[in-house]
Amino acid sequence: MCNTAKDIWQSLLITHQGNSQVKDNKIDLLVQQYEQFTILEEESIDNGFARFNTIVTSLKALDEGFSNKNYVRKFLRALHPKWRAKVTMIEELKDLSSLALDELIDNIKEENSFRQRDDKKCKSDRKCFRCGDPNHLIGECPKPLQNKEQRAFVGGSWSDSENESEDKTNE
Numbered sequence: 001m002c003n004t005a006k007d008i009w010q011s012l013l014i015t016h017q018g019n020s021q022v023k024d025n026k027i028d029l030l031v032q033q034y035e036q037f038t039i040l041e042e043e044s045i046d047n048g049f050a051r052f053n054t055i056v057t058s059l060k061a062l063d064e065g066f067s068n069k070n071y072v073r074k075f076l077r078a079l080h081p082k083w084r085a086k087v088t089m090i091e092e093l094k095d096l097s098s099l100a101l102d103e104l105i106d107n108i109k110e111e112n113s114f115r116q117r118d119d120k121k122c123k124s125d126r127k128c129f130r131c132g133d134p135n136h137l138i139g140e141c142p143k144p145l146q147n148k149e150q151r152a153f154v155g156g157s158w159s160d161s162e163n164e165s166e167d168k169t170n171e
Helices: 002-017 020-035 045-061 068-078 081-093 101-125 162-170
Strands: 152-154 157-159
Touching: 020 045, 045 068, 045 101, 068 081, 068 101, 081 101
Parallel strands: none
Antiparallel strands: 152 157
């Protein structure tokens, strides 16, 4: 009876996974997909992670796989170059040997949302100091100076009133 149960188990394994040659071919294909995995510029982190996770899960199901540290490093290397600054920051701040893959994804997505909020905040804070209009800066302001002694920070340096240019001409 023990042989029969063992034979049935082997039959189920072959039916489910295929014979050892089929299993080896599947593993080879998945390893190749893993090694060549990249995330495209326009692809979202969630979509890239879903594709990556499918490969990793399939490898694990076939009793093949890599360490979690290897998965984290591979995912970081697979990111498009636009993510390089974020990758460098994560590598410097986190212990990659103990960082879980889903924690990595959360960190990337979290930092990206902070960056988008900061970009929006910076743009909304920009305005002309003379008239308060957010559509231009003081160097392009059509409103005339209220006081001839007023100075403005234009083009990276302080410009004095129009009298300074006259003074320089006189010198």
